[in-house]
Amino acid sequence: MKNTFLCPKCSSRHIVRVPDNPGRHASGNNIYTSSLTLFKKVPVIRYVCCGCGYVENWVEQPGQLAEIGRTFG
Numbered sequence: 624m625k626n627t628f629l630c631p632k633c634s635s636r637h638i639v640r641v642p643d644n645p646g647r648h649a650s651g652n653n654i655y656t657s658s659l660t661l662f663k664k665v666p667v668i669r670y671v672c673c674g675c676g677y678v679e680n681w682v683e684q685p686g687q688l689a690e691i692g693r694t695f696g
């Protein structure tokens with residue numbers, strides 16, 4: 624869905640990218656690789672199908688994927 628902009632559930636092409644809002648203190652979708660601070664917050668970008676409401680979550684930065692791998696792997 625991120626790459627095709629085509630909903631896998633309903634085949635709608637009305638897909639919108641919803642970025643993390645850095646101004647929000649406790650945005651629910653982020654992944655924290657440190658329990659101490661918000662410094663190591665990894666934003667999770669959402670892609671929402673406006674046809675059926677299906678949502679995908681993506682970590683978009685390769686460096687952040689590596690960080691998650693180190694923390695939880």
Ligand SMILES: [Zn+2]
Pocket residue numbers: 630631632633634635672673674675676677
């Ligand atoms: Zn859909």
